[in-house]
Amino acid sequence: MSEWFTLFSNSLPEFWKGTLITLLLTSTGLGIGFLLGIPAAVIRIYGSKYLRWLAIGYIELFRGTPALVQLFVIYYGLPDMGITLDRIPAAIIALGLNSGAYQAEYFRSAIQAIGHDQMMAARAIGMSRIKAIWNIILPQAMRLVIPAWSNEPVSLLKTTAIAFLIAVPDLMTKAKMVATRTYDPIGAYLAVAVIYLILVVILTAILEYISRKSRIPGFDLEIEAQRST
Amino acid sequence: MDKYILEIQNISKRYGGNVILKDISLNVREGDTVVIIGPSGTGKSTLLRCINLLTRIDTGKILLDGKDITTKNVSEDEVRQHVGMVFQNFLLFNHLTALDNVMIGLTKVRKMPANQAKEKAMQELRRVGLADRASHYPGQLSGGQQQRVAIARALAMDPRVMLFDEPTSALDPELIGEVLEVMRKLAEEGMTMLCVTHEMGFAREVADRIIFMEHGVIVEEGPPAELFYRPKFERTREFLWKITELYGKHKDEEKPGDTST
Ligand SMILES: Nc1ncnc2c1ncn2[C@@H]1O[C@H](COP(=O)(O)OP(=O)(O)OP(=O)(O)O)[C@@H](O)[C@H]1O
Ligand SMILES: [Mg+2]
Numbered sequence: 001m002s003e004w005f006t007l008f009s010n011s012l013p014e015f016w017k018g019t020l021i022t023l024l025l026t027s028t029g030l031g032i033g034f035l036l037g038i039p040a041a042v043i044r045i046y047g048s049k050y051l052r053w054l055a056i057g058y059i060e061l062f063r064g065t066p067a068l069v070q071l072f073v074i075y076y077g078l079p080d081m082g083i084t085l086d087r088i089p090a091a092i093i094a095l096g097l098n099s100g101a102y103q104a105e106y107f108r109s110a111i112q113a114i115g116h117d118q119m120m121a122a123r124a125i126g127m128s129r130i131k132a133i134w135n136i137i138l139p140q141a142m143r144l145v146i147p148a149w150s151n152e153p154v155s156l157l158k159t160t161a162i163a164f165l166i167a168v169p170d171l172m173t174k175a176k177m178v179a180t181r182t183y184d185p186i187g188a189y190l191a192v193a194v195i196y197l198i199l200v201v202i203l204t205a206i207l208e209y210i211s212r213k214s215r216i217p218g219f220d221l222e223i224e225a226q227r228s229t
Numbered sequence: 230m231d232k233y234i235l236e237i238q239n240i241s242k243r244y245g246g247n248v249i250l251k252d253i254s255l256n257v258r259e260g261d262t263v264v265i266i267g268p269s270g271t272g273k274s275t276l277l278r279c280i281n282l283l284t285r286i287d288t289g290k291i292l293l294d295g296k297d298i299t300t301k302n303v304s305e306d307e308v309r310q311h312v313g314m315v316f317q318n319f320l321l322f323n324h325l326t327a328l329d330n331v332m333i334g335l336t337k338v339r340k341m342p343a344n345q346a347k348e349k350a351m352q353e354l355r356r357v358g359l360a361d362r363a364s365h366y367p368g369q370l371s372g373g374q375q376q377r378v379a380i381a382r383a384l385a386m387d388p389r390v391m392l393f394d395e396p397t398s399a400l401d402p403e404l405i406g407e408v409l410e411v412m413r414k415l416a417e418e419g420m421t422m423l424c425v426t427h428e429m430g431f432a433r434e435v436a437d438r439i440i441f442m443e444h445g446v447i448v449e450e451g452p453p454a455e456l457f458y459r460p461k462f463e464r465t466r467e468f469l470w471k472i473t474e475l476y477g478k479h480k481d482e483e484k485p486g487d488t489s490t
Contacts, residue, residue, distance in 0.1 A: 118320065125333075126307065136333075217366045217368055217369055219323045219324065219368045
């Protein structure tokens with residue numbers, strides 16, 4: 001046990017660098033996914049026929065194939081088409097596109113739960129569709145989505161480990177390096193497991209806090225009541 | 230005074246193979262309160278929805294202040310600002326306070342500066358007696374209060390006509406009165422109103438005209454006294470008899486101390 005702590009503390013600077021990369025991949029992937037997911041969901045619900053098919057195509061493609069395959073296509077496949085990306089940008093783009101597809105589905109179910117009625121009420125005071133989506137539907141959907149959406153940052157954080165396979169110096173890659181250096185793979189991988197776990201716990205606590213802060217007085221009660229009848 | 234504010238001319242509406250509205254015509258004068266009654270599934274809601282263009286008519290036309298609002302080149306959003314709508318289940322915006330519910334149309338649709346919009350919104354809340362609930366969210370208001378906020382939200386746009394689609398039928402009996410009271414006041418102030426409601430007390434006292442609809446047509450229309458006491462058609466008499474019986478009963482239940490069900 002004490003050996004393990006020695007390994008852990010000796011490798012701390014390396015793990016720290018890896019953690020920063022992992023957090024970078026998670027946050028940017030999440031951000032890109034958010035910016036893609038909302039329009040994809042809105043278009044899938046409210047878009048014209050062709051736009052809707054485009055959104056469905058994107059969502060199903062990225063949800064229906066392994067993230068690792070997506071990463072390899074972007075990193076190894078795109079250069080054939082004349083687009084060469086560095087490791088980290090390639091990983092960020094792959095994770096962002098992947099997360100966007102999942103986030104789109106969370107947003108879609110939240111928007112659908114808000115329902116036609118709110119849209120109708122907004123239209124009835126003279127709001128255009130776009131304004132109604134922006135001012136009425138999305139603000140409610142964003143709050144409603146939080147509990148379900150909270151799975152995404154955690155799941156994406158864990159998915160970032162695939163970046164190891166294109167040698168991005170993330171936490172997983174550092175674990176591999178430490179394992180090679182110390183001849184103690186179990187100790188090294190156990191160490192990153194602990195770090196991933198700590199990150200997940202912190203992330204969960206933050207999401208929990210946001211979810212509490214964004215509650216609309218009386219509203220969640222109403223939704224629960226609707227579900228129970 | 231004798232100018233028509235709303236002219237509905239031979240409109241029809243079908244959903245798939247079902248004809249919901251058949252060649253309906255109806256003129257409403259400024260300041261009139263028209264109550265529409267009729268059995269379920271008759272097309273009363275559809276008629277109101279056609280007037281504020283939430284539903285498109287198939288044939289005929291609708292004029293608002295003499296202007297055809299059912300032609301292609303008319304902006305729906307523009308028309309809806311002039312036609313207020315109150316729904317059976319209130320449909321307040323759940324994420325906004327009472328004040329913001331009333332304000333949002335002014336700021337986002339009418340582009341009114343926030344302070345001016347706020348002042349006007351407060352004025353409308355006062356009009357429905359809810360100035361002290363301005364900062365409450367819909368989930369913190371009773372059904373009756375929610376419906377009054379919904380009325381204020383519609384009024385804030387300064388509509389030419391107000392449409393009410395069974396505004397009290399989702400309410401507990403003890404909350405119906407406060408909403409009807411607001412509507413009665415509006416009628417007195419000269420608002421032009423079309424109300425689908427089966428509150429016959431309200432219809433009798435406030436309506437200038439009652440319209441009895443069945444199977445997508447207007448069977449009979451006239452002043453309350455005429456429809457109630459000298460209906461031309463047997464169907465009208467039967468229907469009125471039935472709903473007075475039905476709704477009359479729950480009126481009795483409201484009487485304090487009455488425990489019969
Ligand atoms: N969007 C729609 N698509 C298809 N059919 C519809 C639609 N809206 C309404 N209908 C049908 O039109 C008919 C009239 O409906 P409407 O809601 O106007 O009746 P109503 O007189 O308001 O009845 P109620 O008293 O129950 O509210 C009903 O048979 C209904 O099923
Ligand atoms: Mg109806």
